[in-house]
Amino acid sequence: MKTKDLxxxxxxxxxxxxxxxxxxxxxxxxxxxxxxxxxxxxxRLMHLxxxxxxxxxxxxxxxxxxxxxxxxxxxxxxxxxxxxAVWAExxxxxxxxxFKKASKTIDEKFSGEYDLYIERGSQIIKVEVKASRAINKxxxxxxxxxxxxxxxxxxxxxxFQQLKLGMADVFIFIGVWVDQILYWVLPNEEVKRHPxxxxxxxxxxxxxxxxxxxxxxxxxxxxxxxxxxxxVILKKTMS
Numbered sequence: 425m426k427t428k429d430l431x432x433x434x435x436x437x438x439x440x441x442x443x444x445x446x447x448x449x450x451x452x453x454x455x456x457x458x459x460x461x462x463x464x465x466x467x468r469l470m471h472l473x474x475x476x477x478x479x480x481x482x483x484x485x486x487x488x489x490x491x492x493x494x495x496x497x498x499x500x501x502x503x504x505x506x507x508x509a510v511w512a513e514x515x516x517x518x519x520x521x522x523f524k525k526a527s528k529t530i531d532e533k534f535s536g537e538y539d540l541y542i543e544r545g546s547q548i549i550k551v552e553v554k555a556s557r558a559i560n561k562x563x564x565x566x567x568x569x570x571x572x573x574x575x576x577x578x579x580x581x582x583x584f585q586q587l588k589l590g591m592a593d594v595f596i597f598i599g600v601w602v603d604q605i606l607y608w609v610l611p612n613e614e615v616k617r618h619p620x621x622x623x624x625x626x627x628x629x630x631x632x633x634x635x636x637x638x639x640x641x642x643x644x645x646x647x648x649x650x651x652x653x654x655x656v657i658l659k660k661t662m663s
Contacts, residue, residue: 425493426573433486434468440477493573494602500557500567512555512598513539522654523551537591542654549661552592556582556635557600574601585624585632589616593661596653597646599635607653608635608646611660 438446449471456464469486472478478486502511516523523540524530530541530548540551558580559570572580584597595615597608615621615631620639624630635643648656 425490426576430465430486430490434465434472437472437477438468441472441475445471445475494571496600496605497568497571497602499600500571500602507557508553508555509539512553515598516540516553516596516653519650520654526550537588542657544658544661549594549657550592551657552588552595553598554584554587554595555598555600556584558582571602574604576601579637581634581636583632583634585630587615587621587624587631587633588629589631594657596657597633597635605650607648607650608643609648609653609656609660610646614646 438449441449449468453464453467456467469478469483473480473483499507499511513523513525517525517540522542524542526534526538526541528534531550537552538550539553541548542551543549557567558572558574559567559582560572560576560578561570561581562578563570572578580601582599584595587595590612593612595610595612597610599606599608610618615633618633620633620642621631622633624632
């Protein structure tokens with residue numbers, strides 16, 4: 425269920441309110457100050473329940489349907505740096521504890537060039553993690569407003585940036601939609617020769633790769649199930 429579908433559902437219910445009550449609600453909404461989790465939707469739903477337009481059961485069914493369709497929508501509200509560095513890395517270590525946080529304890533020369541590592545005997549595999557959220561670039565507003573479902577007809581765009589070639593053995597791209605998360609594993613050499621790679625800044629040493637509705641099929645060969653990430657990385661980095 426998209427936000428616009430939720431709006432249509434609520435508008436249909438609001439029309440069942442007596443004219444006076446509906447006008448009072450609309451007046452309240454026009455000057456409503458929202459602070460999470462108390463927002464416009466919560467106010468409209470509470471008004472509908474309290475006026476007997478919908479039952480508690482109808483509210484719960486609506487809530488369940490929306491939550492199930494937008495299970496990852498909350499990730500769009502995370503600040504970019506926290507999303508890309510903190511959430512993404514923690515997410516992978518929770519999927520498989522063989523992912524470990526990089527530090528000087530394991531690598532004396534480490535200075536933040538990569539994020540995680542995987543042990544292979546006495547050696548380590550250096551892993552750089554990049555995460556991006558699928559958005560509709562044709563829509564203005566915050567990321568939550570631009571958020572898309574994986575089956576959306578609107579064109580989507582996500583950008584994996586600050587790619588430092590040669591600093592890691594393998595890159596993991598994490599792509600987030602409101603209803604699914606995908607994982608792509610690209611060894612460093614694959615990133616180096618990928619035709620979609622471009623300079624992030626003119627003359628800079630960092631690169632970026634964009635995944636859109638137009639080229640996502642080209643990345644199918646890099647798709648990996650989350651529980652198989654470490655196994656695939658071990659296999660792809662064997663020399």
